[in-house]
Amino acid sequence: MKISSGIVVVAGPTASGKSDLAMRLAEEFDGELICSDSMQVYRKFDIGTSKPTLSEQKLVPHHQLDLIDPDGNYSAGKYERDTSIIIQQIQQRGHLPILVGGSGLYYRALMYGISNIPHIPKNIRQELICLQEKHGTSYCWEQLQKHDPQTAKRLHPNDTSRIMRSLEVVIATGTSIADFQKQQPFAEARYPVLAVAYEWERSVLYERINQRTLKMLKSGWIEEVETLLESYAPDLKSLQAIGYREIIEHLQKKLKWEQLVREIQQRTRQYAKRQMTWFRREAKIEWHQPHDEDAILDKVKVYLEK
Secondary structure, three states: OOHOOOOOEOOOOOOOOOHHHHHHHHHOEEEEEEEEEEOEEOOOOOOOOOOOOOOHHHOOOOOOOOOOEEEEOOOOOHHHHHHHHHHHHHHHHHEEEEOOOOOHHHHHHHHOOOOOOOOOOHHHHHHHHHHHHHHHHHHHOOEEEEEEEHHHHHOOOOOOOHHHHHHHHHHOOOHHHHHHHHHHOOOOOOOEEEEEEEEEOOHHHHHHHHHHHHHHHHHOHHHHOOOHOOOOOOHHHHHOOOOHHHHHHHOOOOOOHHHHHHHHHHHHHHHHHHHHHHOOOOOOEEEEEEOOOOHHHHHHHHHHHH
């Protein structure tokens, strides 16, 4: 394999040390980082998404950050198209593309393509729009619970766009949108890839999450949300993300400080569990002991010299 043909992926759950490892690899192998995080695409979402700092971004080139305003939309399909171009540009510069992030759907879209969900008839879409306008998003979420309980369980009752999309797919096709997403248009990965992740004991990872939550709150996360609320409504889709929704409830006097911390930590741990389940299904990912950077560096070196 030519060095210019491959990419390196640093995957894994939140708070597992992906960013630090990716930075080390980029410095060691003249790499450029491509962020694979569905929340870091939003501008002004910095502390709560653990977005790389400006100093880190100056140290190593970063891509796929700060793409849209908080009320914008950015799909996995667009991520796949844009990132494919970015990978090509990085390789043309003679650098190593390093994909880093925890959004499994973005990773799968890039590596295996987007599943082909059938066209949704216009009449079904219009009926559901009328249903939402008449009864509200929560009612539509309840309908999704009846037709596709597993998908509904993963979505917040205020997540209008995902609820409506999931509902129209299951009503039109009789198949859950999750089942379509599991389908891979390409049987083999589209890029030669070395994918690595840290394998933490669950209790240790959860404690890392707990401590990181406290650090983020002390670093100005609440002030970040207050600034966002100066320009955007609290029920905005992006503001339903982990921590942002809870901070809004805290500012609305619905959650006391102790509840705020506890709920963010719990919701983040639940997300990490889902990420681990997702990435363990990816056969190409090699799991390493935490902080075992030297072994990973050796593996990347061998991979690039093939």
